[in-house]
Amino acid sequence: MKTHHIIAAALVSTLALTSIHAADPLPSWNDGKAKQSITAFVEKVTKEGSADFVPPAERIATFDNDGCLWAEQPMYFQFFFALDRIKILAPRHPEWKDKEPFASLLKGDMKSALAGGEASLVQIVMATHAGLTTEEFEKAVTDWLATAKHPKTGRPFTEMVYQPMVELLSYLRANGFKNFIVSGGGIEFMRPWTEKVYGIPPEQVIGSSGGLKYELRDGKPALVKLPEIAHNDDKEGKPVGIQRHIGRRPIAAFGNSDGDLQMLQWTAAGAGPRFCLYVHHDDAAREWAYDRESHIGKLDKGLDEAAAKNWTVVSMKGDWKNIYPPEKK
Amino acid sequence: MKTHHIIAAALVSTLALTSIHAADPLPSWNDGKAKQSITAFVEKVTKEGSADFVPPAERIATFDNDGCLWAEQPMYFQFFFALDRIKILAPRHPEWKDKEPFASLLKGDMKSALAGGEASLVQIVMATHAGLTTEEFEKAVTDWLATAKHPKTGRPFTEMVYQPMVELLSYLRANGFKNFIVSGGGIEFMRPWTEKVYGIPPEQVIGSSGGLKYELRDGKPALVKLPEIAHNDDKEGKPVGIQRHIGRRPIAAFGNSDGDLQMLQWTAAGAGPRFCLYVHHDDAAREWAYDRESHIGKLDKGLDEAAAKNWTVVSMKGDWKNIYPPEKK
Numbered sequence: 001m002k003t004h005h006i007i008a009a010a011l012v013s014t015l016a017l018t019s020i021h022a023a024d025p026l027p028s029w030n031d032g033k034a035k036q037s038i039t040a041f042v043e044k045v046t047k048e049g050s051a052d053f054v055p056p057a058e059r060i061a062t063f064d065n066d067g068c069l070w071a072e073q074p075m076y077f078q079f080f081f082a083l084d085r086i087k088i089l090a091p092r093h094p095e096w097k098d099k100e101p102f103a104s105l106l107k108g109d110m111k112s113a114l115a116g117g118e119a120s121l122v123q124i125v126m127a128t129h130a131g132l133t134t135e136e137f138e139k140a141v142t143d144w145l146a147t148a149k150h151p152k153t154g155r156p157f158t159e160m161v162y163q164p165m166v167e168l169l170s171y172l173r174a175n176g177f178k179n180f181i182v183s184g185g186g187i188e189f190m191r192p193w194t195e196k197v198y199g200i201p202p203e204q205v206i207g208s209s210g211g212l213k214y215e216l217r218d219g220k221p222a223l224v225k226l227p228e229i230a231h232n233d234d235k236e237g238k239p240v241g242i243q244r245h246i247g248r249r250p251i252a253a254f255g256n257s258d259g260d261l262q263m264l265q266w267t268a269a270g271a272g273p274r275f276c277l278y279v280h281h282d283d284a285a286r287e288w289a290y291d292r293e294s295h296i297g298k299l300d301k302g303l304d305e306a307a308a309k310n311w312t313v314v315s316m317k318g319d320w321k322n323i324y325p326p327e328k329k
Numbered sequence: 330m331k332t333h334h335i336i337a338a339a340l341v342s343t344l345a346l347t348s349i350h351a352a353d354p355l356p357s358w359n360d361g362k363a364k365q366s367i368t369a370f371v372e373k374v375t376k377e378g379s380a381d382f383v384p385p386a387e388r389i390a391t392f393d394n395d396g397c398l399w400a401e402q403p404m405y406f407q408f409f410f411a412l413d414r415i416k417i418l419a420p421r422h423p424e425w426k427d428k429e430p431f432a433s434l435l436k437g438d439m440k441s442a443l444a445g446g447e448a449s450l451v452q453i454v455m456a457t458h459a460g461l462t463t464e465e466f467e468k469a470v471t472d473w474l475a476t477a478k479h480p481k482t483g484r485p486f487t488e489m490v491y492q493p494m495v496e497l498l499s500y501l502r503a504n505g506f507k508n509f510i511v512s513g514g515g516i517e518f519m520r521p522w523t524e525k526v527y528g529i530p531p532e533q534v535i536g537s538s539g540g541l542k543y544e545l546r547d548g549k550p551a552l553v554k555l556p557e558i559a560h561n562d563d564k565e566g567k568p569v570g571i572q573r574h575i576g577r578r579p580i581a582a583f584g585n586s587d588g589d590l591q592m593l594q595w596t597a598a599g600a601g602p603r604f605c606l607y608v609h610h611d612d613a614a615r616e617w618a619y620d621r622e623s624h625i626g627k628l629d630k631g632l633d634e635a636a637a638k639n640w641t642v643v644s645m646k647g648d649w650k651n652i653y654p655p656e657k658k
Contacts, residue, residue: 057530134572178532191576201386202576203507203532212572214565214591221591221598223572230573236543243463243541243552244559245574247520247531262543262550269550 025171027321028164034277034319037312038168041275045251046175052273056176060250062242062263063169065183065190065207067256067297068279069198070161071150073288075296077157078189079121081144085128093127102127122229125186130210130227133217134188137225141192155327158197163325165254165279169198177252182242183207184234184259188225206241208233238263256281257297261305268309276311278302283317354500356650357493363606363648366641367497370604371504374580381602385505389579391571391592392498394512394519394536396585396626397608398527399490400479402617404625406486407518408450410473414457422456431456451558454515458539459556462546463517466554470521484656487526492654494583494608498527506581511571512536513563513588517554535570537562567592585610586626590634597638605640607631612646 029035045054066072086096086105096102101120104113114120129137150160169179179200181190187207194200211226233241239262242250252275253260253267264276278299281290292300306313316323358364374383395401415425415434425431430449433442443449458466479489498508508529510519516536523529540555562570568591571579581604582589582596593605607628610619621629635642645652 057524060532187573187576195386203389203574205576209573212569214568214595221568221595223568223595239543239550239552240541244516244538245532247516247534266543266550266552 025174026164026167028167030319030321032319034312034314038171038275038277041252041273042172042175045273054251054272058248058251059172059175059177060180060246060248061172061177061252062180062182062206062238062246062250062254062267063165064255064257064260064263065181065185067281068162068254068260069165069169069181070157071287072297073290074151076185077150077160078185079124080148080151080157081141081189082124082128084144084148085140086124089128126210126227129186129188130225132225133222134212134225135222137188138192141189145193153324155324158193159324159328161197161325162279162320163322164320166198166325168254169200172252173199178204180204180206180242180246180250182233182238182253182263184232184237186210187233206233206245208237234259236262239266242266251275253277254279255302257299258302259297261302264302264311265305268311276306276309277314278306278311279314280316282315283320283323285317286323287316354503355493355496357496359648359650361648363641363643367500367604367606370581370602371501374602375504383580383601387577387580388501388504388506389509389575389577390501390506390581391509391511391535391567391575391579391583391596392494393584393586393589393592394510394514396610397491397583397589398494398498398510399486400616401626402619403480405514406479406489407514408453409477409480409486410470410518411453411457413473413477414469415453418457455539455556458515458517459554461554462551463541463554464551466517467521470518474522482653484653487522488653488657490526490654491608491649492651493649495527495654497583498529501581502528507533509533509535509571509575509579511562511567511582511592513561513566515539516562535562535574537566563588565591568595571595580604582606583608584631586628587631588626590631593631593640594634597640605635605638606643607635607640608643609645611644612649612652614646615652616645 026035044050044052045059047053063069066076083105086102090096090106096106101113101116101124132140145156145158148157149155150157153160172179181194181200183190185207187205187209190207191202191205194205195202209230211228211230213224213226215222215224231237231241238260249270250267251273253264254277255264256279268274268276280299281288283289290297291303355364373379373381374388376382392398395405412434415431419425419435425435430442430445430453461469474485474487477486478484479486482489501508510523510529512519514536516534516538519536520531520534523534524531538559540557540559542553542555544551544553560566560570567589578599579596580602582593583606584593585608597603597605609628610617612618619626620632
């Protein structure tokens with residue numbers, strides 16, 4: 001009898017857990033319009049026999065990364081990586097002492113270094129990323145992430161991911177979706193950690209990429225990163241990257257800036273049920289607040305189009321119970 | 330009692346089927362070294378606890394398409410598609426009557442048309458592929474495949490696939506592998522049919538690709554194919570395409586020509602268990618026989634390297650019971 005009681009108790013608690021889980025697949029999301037729009041869409045497209053049913057193979061969801069899955073302030077995290085690499089590489093580049101933007105960077109004068117705008121950024125990324133083999137670069141990223149800390153929070157960058165979005169990725173995956181990252185960030189910068197942090201394997205990561213050259217190094221095949229841009233995965237580049245990598249139009253797309261607008265438009269313009277969502281950075285206390293005037297992650301046209309087309313706009317302040325995952329001890 | 334007998338009988342026949350399946354996952358392959366090398370590799374990497382075990386996420390297999398998964402004689406099937414499109418498009422291009430290679434093609438003089446070598450080929454493909462949206466192109470491919478017939482066998486091109494290789498794809502998939510096509514052929518030419526024919530979804534197809542432009546057509550977003558090559562997925566381009574799309578090195582690679590050699594080398598050079606296989610076209614009676622001297626699918630350096638490195642070389646004549654799947658009525 002005692003055994004039966006234990007089994008019964010275990011069954012009851014399992015059922016209770018199951019029903020809590022079924023009732024709340026997104027525990028870090030406050031109840032409200034944003035959360036409801038997500039679950040309503042997922043329930044609709046996964047309901048067999050319904051007119052809106054979408055077969056699992058076509059449940060493609062695409063996510064921007066910077067500012068959508070992890071933070072992007074005070075600057076893109078990949079840029080912190082590039083700056084740290086400049087310090088590592090400087091002894092081998094004495095000419096940088098007199099050459100911009102490197103001279104200013106090495107003096108810690110970020111403002112002068114970035115006076116050249118996007119051209120300076122590209123120069124910095126090329127100088128710090130090219131010449132390495134893909135395997136050397138992967139190791140450089142992994143080593144950097146193991147020790148680097150965010151200047152404001154002091155947390156590892158891979159803990160600056162948005163807990164509600166990580167739950168959303170799991171929820172979609174559990175409902176037969178295949179999640180892809182579609183980011184303006186470097187494809188090789190993301191792949192070493194997206195599987196562990198987001199559950200997104202390297203073959204489901206799309207990003208900006210440099211040229212690659214296949215060559216023999218000491219008789220062994222190697223792929224060497226070239227100082228040239230092969231694909232700029234931003235704005236119009238996002239639908240292009242999606243077509244090239246996936247070859248199928250997403251049915252759901254998630255972004256946070258005008259750089260994601262074409263991806264959302266491309267997604268929305270397909271036939272059948274579609275879902276588009278913008279994360280709105282409006283939480284200065286727990287994260288950052290920026291939109292129409294920001295130089296990073298500017299969200300201006302996107303806000304207007306979201307309103308006009310009735311896309312979901314997530315208020316980080318109002319819709320999210322937590323921003324980041326709990327700190328690891 | 331009767332019910333029990335039926336259940337018992339059903340169980341026995343299920344077990345019998347299971348054991349036949351387990352004993353012969355590759356029924357179109359003759360017993361021999363080639364088949365044994367495949368099953369030995371798969372058993373090794375899927376055996377939990379063994380030193381050679383490879384986790385499912387890393388079980389990446391890459392396959393060439395032309396001459397490896399389907400036939401490529403008397404010329405690449407995509408080229409038949411391009412020729413048929415030239416006939417369709419000719420009324421809209423009166424200037425083709427006096428312009429090579431189109432003038433010769435329209436007269437049916439293939440030899441003169443191709444006198445310009447690869448440059449002529451590129452010109453023909455560009456003229457017939459560019460300007461369409463990706464959706465229009467997909468429809469053009471699908472419509473063509475529905476009626477086009479191979480000039481020698483009279484069969485639809487999608488029935489000119491190699492039955493033993495289709496079984497191999499299933500066998501690998503059943504063992505947790507993720508199969509990718511890595512072809513010199515056009516990525517958009519393959520994606521409309523690879524899922525149905527090979528069980529390979531569009532996002533696992535890598536190929537040569539043209540430029541794409543995102544634009545609004547009648548206010549609707551469209552991706553338009555440009556007359557320029559974005560990626561040539563042949564030779565050194567194959568490891569580059571693999572890295573760009575998958576971001577992970579395959580543990581098994583399958584090809585049939587020198588154009589696949591770099592893919593096999595790149596695969597073989599990784600750490601841990603690796604498998605490389607060449608399909609050798611040596612069956613003039615049932616298919617075609619060609620290798621070192623062929624202008625299509627030339628296999629010369631690859632044969633030498635396969636011998637030196639002990640890669641598997643499949644004799645279509647000796648190792649395969651059937652070439653094509655049974656004809657559909």
